[in-house]
Amino acid sequence: xxxxxxxxxxxxxxxxxxxxxxxxxxxxxxxxxxxxxxxxxxxxxxxxxxxxxxxxxxxxxxxxxxxxxxxxxxxxxxxxxxxxxxxxxxxxxxxxxxxxxxxxxxxxxxxxxxxxxxxxxxxxxxxxxxxxxxxxxxxxxxxxxxxx
Numbered sequence: 001x002x003x004x005x006x007x008x009x010x011x012x013x014x015x016x017x018x019x020x021x022x023x024x025x026x027x028x029x030x031x032x033x034x035x036x037x038x039x040x041x042x043x044x045x046x047x048x049x050x051x052x053x054x055x056x057x058x059x060x061x062x063x064x065x066x067x068x069x070x071x072x073x074x075x076x077x078x079x080x081x082x083x084x085x086x087x088x089x090x091x092x093x094x095x096x097x098x099x100x101x102x103x104x105x106x107x108x109x110x111x112x113x114x115x116x117x118x119x120x121x122x123x124x125x126x127x128x129x130x131x132x133x134x135x136x137x138x139x140x141x142x143x144x145x146x147x148x
Contacts, residue, residue, distance in 0.1 A: 002068075002071050002072055002075075005064070005067060005068055005071060006068055006072070006143075006146070006147055007147075008064065009061070009064040009065055009067075009068050009143060010140070010143045010144060010147060012057075012060065012061055012064060013061045013064075013065070013084075013088075013136070013139060013140045013143055014140055014144075016057050016058070016061055016136065017133070017136050017137055017140045019050075019057075020129070020132070020133050020136060021133060021137075023046070023050070023129070024126070024129055024130060024133050027046065028043065028126065031043055031046075037111050040106075040109060040114065040118060040122070041110070041111075043106060043122065044106055044107050044108070044109050044110075045107075047103045047106055047107035048107045051100075051103055051104075051107060054095075055095075058088070058091060058092050058095060059092065061088055062085060062088040062089060062092060065081060065084055065085040065088055065139075065143070066085055068081050069081040069082050069085055077145070077146030077147070077148075078146075080142045080143070080145050080146035081142070081143065081146045083142050084138075084139040084140075084142035084143045084146070085139075087135050087136070087138050087139035087142070088136070088139050090135055091132050091135045091136050091139070094128065094131065094132050094135065095132065098128040099125060099128050099129060099132065102121055102122075102124060102125040102128075103125065105121065106118070106121060106122060106125070
């Protein structure tokens with residue numbers, strides 16, 4: 001049963017990493033290349049859609065990692081899982097303190113109501129997101145290493 005939990009947790013975190021990498025390096029770059037304000041409107045829609053899904057995914061990944069760490073405490077690699085869990089906690093804290101406030105504002109923007117510094121706010125979100133992606137990649141790498 002623990003083996004199934006280990007694999008399931010690793011897959012869930014790995015897919016989350018893939019989605020976040022895609023947002024950072026593919027989707028947002030495509031949206032930014034669209035003419036006029038189309039990209040900002042696309043980001044607002046993405047913020048609404050992913051903003052509803054990602055909190056469950058991040059917290060779920062953290063819970064799965066915690067269950068794995070507890071259930072496999074006496075097995076090799078437990079320290080790696082605990083460290084991965086700590087990184088996932090960091091990613092949740094970063095999300096709540098840095099990314100969510102910007103996302104909550106930007107997902108309501110239209111051409112008529114967005115602030116003058118909207119581009120700077122989106123660039124700030126991107127920078128924070130790159131750091132968060134690095135953190136969850138590190139967590140995923142530790143989980144994979146714990147499997148071996």
